[in-house]
Each structure stands twice: as C-alpha cells, then as structure tokens.
Amino acid sequence: MQDDELQKLVERISLESFGKPFKHRAYFNGRLKTTGGRYHLKDHNIDINRKMADVISEDELIGIIKHELVHYHLHLAGYSANHRSKEFKQLLKAVGGSRYAPNLKAKSTIYYFYQCTNCGQIYRRKRRVNISRFVCSKCRGKLKLVKKE
Ligand SMILES: [Zn+2]
Ligand SMILES: [Zn+2]
Structure with a gap:
C-alpha cells in the first residue's frame, strides 16, 4: 500500500x-x-x-x-x-x-512453505528464499512456494 x-x-x-x-x-x-x-x-x-x-x-x-x-x-x-x-x-x-x-513479535513468525515440484518434499522457511538458487536437498528438484502463514 x-x-x-x-x-x-x-x-x-x-x-x-x-x-x-x-x-x-x-x-x-x-x-x-x-x-x-x-x-x-x-x-x-x-x-x-x-x-x-x-x-x-x-x-x-x-x-x-x-x-x-x-x-x-x-x-x-x-x-x-x-x-x-x-x-x-x-x-x-x-x-x-x-x-x-x-504484537509484531508474534507477527514476525511468518512461514513460507516450499514444495519440491519433483518429489513433493515440503520445506518451511522463515524468510522468502530465492527459488532459482534454493533447490530440493533430496533430489535437487525445483521448489515452488505453496503457502505463507
Ligand atoms: Zn493512542
Ligand atoms: Zn525433491
């Protein structure tokens, strides 16, 4: 805004x-x-x-x-x-x-959930990650942002 x-x-x-x-x-x-x-x-x-x-x-x-x-x-x-x-x-x-x-402290624990587009593994991260660099650690597959909460 x-x-x-x-x-x-x-x-x-x-x-x-x-x-x-x-x-x-x-x-x-x-x-x-x-x-x-x-x-x-x-x-x-x-x-x-x-x-x-x-x-x-x-x-x-x-x-x-x-x-x-x-x-x-x-x-x-x-x-x-x-x-x-x-x-x-x-x-x-x-x-x-x-x-x-x-309360911003409570608000700051926003999580970003990424899912591997190959094997389906879910990753939870406290901050947004660069998905062109961060890949699945299991299969090296590409990740996509699935939700934010
Ligand atoms: Zn006031
Ligand atoms: Zn994977």
Whole structure:
C-alpha cells in the first residue's frame, strides 16, 4: 500500500465510522518500531508504522487507523485525547478501534512453505528464499512456494 492509498483509506474510515472528514495527511513511517501509528498534535497528521502495515491483516490496520482517528477527532473537538479519558475509551469502543498495537513479535513468525515440484518434499522457511538458487536437498528438484502463514 502506498501513501495515497493510505490517505484514501483513512478518509473513508473517518467518514464511515466517525461521520466526519479527515482533512489532514496520513502517511507511512518506516522508522516506527512497536507503535502502530501516531497522531501528531501539532499538525494533525497521522503516521502509520510501515513495517507493521506490511505484515498485519487489513482489519488490524483499520483498527490502528481508527485508534489514531479517535485521537484526531477528539483533539479537534477540544477533548482530551488521553488514552485514559472517558471520551477516548467510549469513542474507541464505539468505532471498534484497537487499544494496542498488534504484537509484531508474534507477527514476525511468518512461514513460507516450499514444495519440491519433483518429489513433493515440503520445506518451511522463515524468510522468502530465492527459488532459482534454493533447490530440493533430496533430489535437487525445483521448489515452488505453496503457502505463507
Ligand atoms: Zn493512542
Ligand atoms: Zn525433491
């Protein structure tokens, strides 16, 4: 997903779930580590964790966006956007935003399953492998990616 797609998604969620437009900028930030996203009090923009967005599901991404939009709309309406405030908890619950960022440690154990096209042997790898170089260790057959989970 690119920044302009993120921008459109945030605008759409804002209208659909909050009934109010999002008039600022949403963009990806590749430097965020465990935070899912941030709302900036100064310029009202929202940034979303690039690395997280790449591995989480669309629902989880929407949960993060809703969380940041709760900060956004409460702040613009003059309320405290503190996580512990009553308004924050109520609005977050009402729109179904996520309370915490998804745990990236759990997410990082994505496995790629490769199968030998010759003998059928399955290989599980933690990262994507170059199948033009990585061949079946039993029969030297070509591998293909069968699933990712
Ligand atoms: Zn927050
Ligand atoms: Zn093989």
